Amino acid sequence: MRQAGRSLPEYRKARGNLPMLKACFRADVITEITLQPLRRYDVDAAILFSDIVVPLKALGLDIEIKPGVGPVIAQPIRHERDLARLRNLEPADVPFVTEAVTALVSELGGKPLIGFAGGPFTLASYLIEGGPSKSHDRTKSLMYGNPAMWDALLGRLADIAISFLRVQVAAGASAVQLFDSWAGAVGPEDYRASVLPHSKRIFEALADCGVPRIHFGVTTGELLGLMGEAGADVVGVDWRVPLDEAVRRVDAGKALQGNLDPAVLLAPWDVIERRARDVLGRGRTAEGHVFNLGHGVLPDTNPDMLARLTDLVHQESARDAG
Numbered sequence: 001m002r003q004a005g006r007s008l009p010e011y012r013k014a015r016g017n018l019p020m021l022k023a024c025f026r027a028d029v030i031t032e033i034t035l036q037p038l039r040r041y042d043v044d045a046a047i048l049f050s051d052i053v054v055p056l057k058a059l060g061l062d063i064e065i066k067p068g069v070g071p072v073i074a075q076p077i078r079h080e081r082d083l084a085r086l087r088n089l090e091p092a093d094v095p096f097v098t099e100a101v102t103a104l105v106s107e108l109g110g111k112p113l114i115g116f117a118g119g120p121f122t123l124a125s126y127l128i129e130g131g132p133s134k135s136h137d138r139t140k141s142l143m144y145g146n147p148a149m150w151d152a153l154l155g156r157l158a159d160i161a162i163s164f165l166r167v168q169v170a171a172g173a174s175a176v177q178l179f180d181s182w183a184g185a186v187g188p189e190d191y192r193a194s195v196l197p198h199s200k201r202i203f204e205a206l207a208d209c210g211v212p213r214i215h216f217g218v219t220t221g222e223l224l225g226l227m228g229e230a231g232a233d234v235v236g237v238d239w240r241v242p243l244d245e246a247v248r249r250v251d252a253g254k255a256l257q258g259n260l261d262p263a264v265l266l267a268p269w270d271v272i273e274r275r276a277r278d279v280l281g282r283g284r285t286a287e288g289h290v291f292n293l294g295h296g297v298l299p300d301t302n303p304d305m306l307a308r309l310t311d312l313v314h315q316e317s318a319r320d321a322g
């Protein structure tokens with residue numbers, strides 16, 4: 001999730017006038033911004049400062065991240081001939097990621113660093129639509145209308161995700177998260193036929209790395225079981241499905257991650273506390289639970305509330321452990 005970012009003054013200072021994707025290509029900036037939330041909050045892991053479109057940019061695609069909008073691509077991928085622009089990613093395409101992860105792992109002194117990549121549906125959607133989309137019409141029209149090109153495109157995106165995640169693990173990342181944020185745009189049968197095989201290949205290709213694999217998307221209530229089947233060890237849940245219900249939807253043997261509504265953090269502390277305790281209570285019904293928000297931190301969030309929230313979660317989990 002986009003956690004660190006926009007709510008912290010030191011983040012805005014570190015970014016200065018650097019466009020988002022310029023910042024993501026500089027090892028010193030990546031390292032500094034990754035560490036910022038850890039200086040404020042007693043969180044249990046760091047998440048690499050990067051973005052799901054970084055590997056695409058590294059391959060030479062004309063992508064930028066427009067503030068308040070999201071990733072935008074000048075020449076969308078719409079025809080078979082466009083696929084040639086998606087060659088496989090080599091470690092030499094992203095040396096700044098290797099450098100930053102290496103520096104971070106030594107700086108973090110044992111605290112885990114989570115690496116990540118974009119999932120096949122979500123990246124395909126940005127590439128096909130040319131930018132963010134509410135309904136993903138063109139994307140789904142390709143999925144329904146030209147399955148051969150769809151599979152070729154998602155196959156390439158899966159290869160890119162595998163390479164990008166392996167670069168991060170090789171440099172010392174101790175968990176990986178695959179964000180298929182917009183996969184909830186398709187129903188379960190289409191997800192099973194057209195998306196899951198590609199995500200499954202990504203998780204299988206990382207099995208020998210020996211790191212926990214997390215999978216998350218928004219509005220994926222109907223897909224939670226399938227996202228676990230794809231091979232994740234941890235299924236991320238947005239705030240729409242209570243965790244005790246998510247437990248019923250995901251196969252045994254998997255942990256859940258989530259799922260406080262990020263908007264709850266805009267309410268007074270007593271509301272936040274009550275809601276956080278509710279999440280923790282429902283999380284106790286899962287085989288394992290990683291407390292997290294149900295999506296990224298909203299830009300107007302008061303950092304003090306996040307600090308109190310991390311402390312509350314630690315207190316409560318220490319009580320469970322004792």
Ligand code: CP3
Nearest residue numbers: 001002003004005049050051052067068069070179181296
């Ligand atoms: O918080 C962190 O630094 C963690 C690193 C991180 C970012 N993006 C940095 C970022 C992670 C894990 C992501 C993943 C990401 N990027 C996803 C999947 C997770 C999710 O939140 O659903 C998606 C869909 C994207 C694409 C993307 N990048 C969007 C939609 C946006 C928001 C555009 C906006 O301004 O509203 C971004 C920009 C982005 N990526 C920011 C950060 C810190 C904000 C940049 C800024 O405004 O300074």
